[in-house]
Amino acid sequence: MRFKAICLIICSLFTAPKTEALEICGDLKQGELLLIKGANAKEIVISDNLQDKEYKVYDNGIALIALHRDAPPKVQLRVYNYADATTFYDLQIAPMKWDIQRVNGVAQHKVTPNKQHQKEINRELADVNKALTTRSDYNFWKQGFILPVDGRISGNFGNQRVFNGIPKNPHSGTDIAASAGTPVKASGSGKVVLSGKDYFYTGNMIIIDHGAGLQTIYAHLQKAVVKNGDEVKQGDIIGYVGQTGRAVGAHLHWGASLNGVRFRPHSLLNINDKRCKKMQENIWGNK
Ligand SMILES: [Zn+2]
Numbered sequence: 001m002r003f004k005a006i007c008l009i010i011c012s013l014f015t016a017p018k019t020e021a022l023e024i025c026g027d028l029k030q031g032e033l034l035l036i037k038g039a040n041a042k043e044i045v046i047s048d049n050l051q052d053k054e055y056k057v058y059d060n061g062i063a064l065i066a067l068h069r070d071a072p073p074k075v076q077l078r079v080y081n082y083a084d085a086t087t088f089y090d091l092q093i094a095p096m097k098w099d100i101q102r103v104n105g106v107a108q109h110k111v112t113p114n115k116q117h118q119k120e121i122n123r124e125l126a127d128v129n130k131a132l133t134t135r136s137d138y139n140f141w142k143q144g145f146i147l148p149v150d151g152r153i154s155g156n157f158g159n160q161r162v163f164n165g166i167p168k169n170p171h172s173g174t175d176i177a178a179s180a181g182t183p184v185k186a187s188g189s190g191k192v193v194l195s196g197k198d199y200f201y202t203g204n205m206i207i208i209d210h211g212a213g214l215q216t217i218y219a220h221l222q223k224a225v226v227k228n229g230d231e232v233k234q235g236d237i238i239g240y241v242g243q244t245g246r247a248v249g250a251h252l253h254w255g256a257s258l259n260g261v262r263f264r265p266h267s268l269l270n271i272n273d274k275r276c277k278k279m280q281e282n283i284w285g286n287k
Pocket of ligand 1: 173175254
């Protein structure tokens, strides 16, 4: 696995009387999750042309933020601190070259749904939207995350997808190829906020809430073995790989959402990185 975590000290680009340091752990690229720490921060807002959202701040000014797949080259953070001062930071975001992924052999009715299917799609969208707007006080995300299944990556996050020659929305997660029936593990501990069946696009799908507005998504399952409201521990088997919904071949679609922003799920693993852990130790006194 290749990922690089960086810790930067970025000084305010504005000439505030007293410049507060901002620590960042993660990659400053489109579609990435970042762990950040702002001195004395009580409120952190990320602002660009795609989002203007407040991210929950934990003790000692730590917060998780997600960079949008299409984030512009410059994203502004506003950090409000306990001294009632506001510091502005401009983050330079590296653009990604998203691939075009052509998928052929998809059942045509899954590419151009009719009215009857649209009703099913609306049920799916409503359920998913409700699950991804869950906001809990859980701190499960602090434990870090693991891969839910081992396998070859068969579809990257962010790819522009073309099904049977028809362009569709960018890929909202990462596909991991594995044999049908392979156990799928919970990437992190949390509470199941959706265990839905027979969805048009995602088939059988589970969404787990980890706190901080962060959820992970597991789709196209052959079978789910947890239900809404269940609490799961990291590594627990929650279902089995399948190809339900709009899937060609058995694989797990693994997704992640923070504050409603989908990001590359593998960047969750950055939280386990030594330097991110160091940041966590300073804050929570973890070993
Ligand atoms: Zn997928």
